[in-house]
Amino acid sequence: QVELVESGGGLVQAGGSLRLSCATAGTTFDYYAIAWFRQAPGKEREGVSCISSHDGNTYYADSVKGRFTISINNAKNTVYLQMNSLKPEDTAVYYCAADPSLFCDPDGSEVGYDFWGQGTQVTVSS
Numbered sequence: 802q803v804e805l806v807e808s809g810g811g812l813v814q815a816g817g818s819l820r821l822s823c824a825t826a827g828t829t830f831d832y833y834a835i836a837w838f839r840q841a842p843g844k845e846r847e848g849v850s851c852i853s854s855h856d857g858n859t860y861y862a863d864s865v866k867g868r869f870t871i872s873i874n875n876a877k878n879t880v881y882l883q884m885n886s887l888k889p890e891d892t893a894v895y896y897c898a899a900d901p902s903l904f905c906d907p908d909g910s911e912v913g914y915d916f917w918g919q920g921t922q923v924t925v926s927s
Contacts, residue, residue, distance in 0.1 A: 802916070803825055803828060803833070803899045803915075803916040804825060804826060804827070804916075805823055805824070805825055805897050805898070805899060805916055805917065805918035806823070806824050806825075806826070806918055806919070807821060807822065807823050807895065807896065807897050807918040807919065807920060807921040808821070808822045808824070808921060809821040809822050809921060810895060810921030810922045810923045811922075811923070811924070812924045812925075812926065813887055813923075813924070813925055813926070814925070814926050815887060815888055815889055815925055815926065815927050816886060816887065817887050817925070818883070818884060818885045818886075818887065819884045819887065819923060820881055820882065820883050820884070821837065821881065821882040821884065821895055821897075821921060821923070822879055822880070822881055823835065823837070823879065823880045823881075823882075823897030823918060824878060824879045825878050825879075825899075826878075828878075829854075829876065829877040829878050830854045830873060830877045830878065830880065830899065831854055831877055832854065832855065832901060832903055833854055833899045833900060833901055833903070834851055834852070834853045834854070834855075834899070834900040834902060834903060834904055834905045834906075835851065835852055835854065835873070835880045835897060835898070835899055835900075836848060836849070836850065836851035836852075836897065836898050836900065836905065836909075836914060837849040837850045837851070837871065837880075837882045837895055837896070837897055837898075838895070838896045838897075838898060838909075838911065839891075839893035839894065839895045839896070839923075840893055840894050840896070840920075841890075841892060841893040844893075846896070846911065847862065847909060848862060848906075848908070848909020848910065848911070849861070849862050849865055849869065849882070849895070849909075850862065850865065850869055850871040850882060851871070851905035851906070851909070852871045852872070852873055852880060852905065853903060853904050853905050854873060854877055854903075855903040855904065856904070857873075858904070858905060859871050859905070860905045860906075860907045860909070862909055864890075865884075865891075868884065868885050868886045868887075869882060869883065869884050869885070870882070870883040870885075871883075880897060882895070882897075884923070887923075887925045888925060889925045889926065889927045890925075891923060891925050892923060892924050892925050893922075893923060894920040894921065894922050894923075895920065895921050895922075895923050896917055896918055896919075896920045896921075897917075897918045898911070898914035898916060898917045898918070899914065899915065899916040900913040900914045900915065901913075901915060
């Protein structure tokens with residue numbers, strides 16, 4: 802069982818930055834792919850970014866490429882999502898999730914993500 806806790810959400814003006822954290826306690830992200838998903842009001846949840854702790858490969862949705870950066874700390878117990886140049890359309894609840902299959906799905910599918918955090922709200926004002 803992997804427990805995930807997100808933090809770092811908040812209210813920011815367009816063009817601003819936030820850094821989200823996804824932490825696990827009592828274990829590490831070794832042998833997992835860790836992804837960030839988001840769900841805006843009235844919309845389906847979508848994949849934002851993913852990192853494989855196995856090979857370090859990363860993936861980004863087209864909508865966030867060049868603005869968001871995903872990373873993992875050396876202890877492999879925290880994954881970060883640095884979000885720059887935020888836009889109002891980035892407003893959503895952001896969730897992190899862990900997939901024990903090691904590798905990211907470049908299509909951003911939720912399939913295989915067995916463990917989820919509670920979510921953190923990101924609101925970008927115009």
